[in-house]
Amino acid sequence: MSFNLQVFLFSSFPLLLVLLLLKSFYPSSKSHKNLPPSPPKLPLIGNLHQMAPGPHRALQSMAQTYGPIMLLHFGTVPVVIFSTVEGAKEIMKTHDVVFSNRPFLDIVGRLTYDAGDIVFASSGEQWRQMKSISVLHLLSKQRVQSYQQVREDETVLMIRTIQQANESVINLSELINTLTNNVISRVALGRTYERNEVKAILDGIVELLASFSVGNYIPWLGWIDKLRGLHRRADELAKDQDDFVEGVLKEHEKKKESSVERKDLVDILLEIQRDNSTGFQLERYMIKAIIMVTCLSFESPPPSIIPMRTART
Secondary structure, three states: OOHHHHHHHHHOHHHHHHHHHHHHHOOOOOOOOOOOOOOOOEOOOEOHHHHOOOHHHHHHHHHHHHOOEEEEEEOOEEEEEEOOHHHHHHHHHHOOOOOOEOOOOHHHHHHOOOOOOOOOOOOOHHHHHHHHHHHHHHOOHHHHHHOHHHHHHHHHHHHHHHHOOOOOOOOHHHHHHHHHHHHHHHHHHOOOOOHHHHHHHHHHHHHHHHOOOHHHHOHHHOHHHHHOOHHHHHHHHHHHHHHHHHHHHHHHHHOOOOOHHHOOHHHHHHHHHHHOOOOOOOOHHHHHHHHHHHHHOOOOOOOOOOOOOEOOO
């Protein structure tokens, strides 16, 4: 259990005790039919206290008791858990349209231009258009093959680094991570960036995305996140990342037009915006959001409990 969650649970214990007493005197008369099995939950926090020591292990353990389909409550948010391949197929393929929406999370929204990217955007026309742009223009087979030289160049540099080590100990994991980062950076942004240039921003974003946000699970207690300084930190990071991305865009706008073989993803996005070739108005903030999500692939965020998809009502 994260330190922030422990502090929240400890500080809210008196309130939990009062709610437990009220619940015992005034039991709910609502009828809940056809709901999946559910482990006992506490008032206010639901089953959040059962997510230790790790969400994946806790969910696996509960699935062995309550079955492959179970209902949990993360705060006041009901969450249905599927723990089988067949269940995942039903959600991701058979009924994907029903489950395709994504809840808007305050901290995520502050860091992604109000979910203006592809990963965090809600299902809708904007998301479909941006997905189409990604599939047809950014991640097509021809486009991926055009970056073969970049992959080969960076691989050669890594091999040379190993050869120059003169049989001394090397950190192979770090070298492979650098290789991956450099390839993504050149393909997406046009050149490599020193990790120190963006590391502080990316580390801060990853930390905030993985932090426990009370408002995500108990909306009427969202003011606690403001008192904890989460909103302020998110707004400060949002400004830093916007300055970085704006610099990347201006750098691309100043340079001469690139050949088809040397165009990076930012070049392509700016070209689509300029020519309006897709019939969809690709706004500048959307381009920035896509760039930042790409940069986040440089990092490996720690696991966290974040509701990612919900069925539309």
